Amino acid sequence: xxxxxxxxxxxxxxxxxxxxxxxxxxxxxxxxxxxxxxxxxxxxxxxxxxxxxxxxxxxxxxxxxxxxxxxxxxxxxxxxxxxxxxxxxxxxxxxxxxxxxxxxxxxxxxxxxx
Amino acid sequence: xxxxxxxxxxxxxxxxxxxxxxxxxxxxxxxxxxxxxxxxxxxxxxxxxxxxxxxxxxxxxxxxxxxxxxxxxxxxxxxxxxxxxxxxxxxxxxxxxxxxxxxxxxxxxxxx
Numbered sequence: 001x002x003x004x005x006x007x008x009x010x011x012x013x014x015x016x017x018x019x020x021x022x023x024x025x026x027x028x029x030x031x032x033x034x035x036x037x038x039x040x041x042x043x044x045x046x047x048x049x050x051x052x053x054x055x056x057x058x059x060x061x062x063x064x065x066x067x068x069x070x071x072x073x074x075x076x077x078x079x080x081x082x083x084x085x086x087x088x089x090x091x092x093x094x095x096x097x098x099x100x101x102x103x104x105x106x107x108x109x110x111x112x113x114x
Numbered sequence: 115x116x117x118x119x120x121x122x123x124x125x126x127x128x129x130x131x132x133x134x135x136x137x138x139x140x141x142x143x144x145x146x147x148x149x150x151x152x153x154x155x156x157x158x159x160x161x162x163x164x165x166x167x168x169x170x171x172x173x174x175x176x177x178x179x180x181x182x183x184x185x186x187x188x189x190x191x192x193x194x195x196x197x198x199x200x201x202x203x204x205x206x207x208x209x210x211x212x213x214x215x216x217x218x219x220x221x222x223x224x225x226x
Contacts (some may be wrong), residue, residue, distance in 0.1 A: 004157075031212065033212075033213070036216075041218075042203070042216045042217060042218045042219060043158065043203065043205075043214075043216040044216070045213040045214060045215070047156075048212045050215060055212060056211055056212055058213070083179055091157050091158065095212075101146045101148075101163065101165075101207065102148065102160055102163055103148075103160075103214060104160060105150070105157035105158045105159070105160075106157050107156055107157045108155075108156070108157045113214075
């Protein structure tokens with residue numbers, strides 16, 4: 001069964017450094033998402049992406065964040081200058097088409113900012 | 115504002131019993147609801163979903179009930195197994211957006 005994959009599984013970085021989190025959505029899916037989950041808290045929406053552009057973003061997704069689909073398979077989340085409060089699990093999700101609502105999640109990347 | 119919350123933060127059941135996990139939501143404009151299971155260190159795993167034009171949907175060992183009158187969603191798991199132990203999240207989608215809004219989660223602990 002096709003799955004969303006994410007790399008790396010864990011990332012440790014120094015405050016102020018840039019990180020890129022990578023995702024490979026399910027191959028025939030058209031809608032892509034990033035969510036984050038701070039330890040012990042609920043999953044929060046960051047951004048949605050469709051047709052090579054951001055379709056929606058939350059207030060969390062400020063100028064330090066960007067997303068890109070550099071080729072036909074990868075979907076990346078970049079944090080330009082990480083802050084301590086960016087430490088969280090970051091989940092990528094994808095959805096097939098507008099008539100199919102279900103979002104399928106990857107295993108996540110655990111980001112720790114020191 | 116919109117919010118999704120859970121009545122019970124933890125639920126402990128005996129193996130073989132039925133489990134019921136509840137969720138309250140406040141956004142009347144939500145048109146789609148979904149239950150996810152999250153095991154430790156893993157991403158949310160789809161369990162079952164339901165659209166707002168339905169009030170019940172059944173899957174394998176799971177049933178989701180939607181009561182739009184009181185804005186309540188529940189997940190029923192039949193014959194609960196140790197492998198069902200996880201955190202269960204409900205999530206809603208507003209009809210005007212693509213994003214999912216998650217509840218705080220309920221920890222289901224299955225006792226052998």
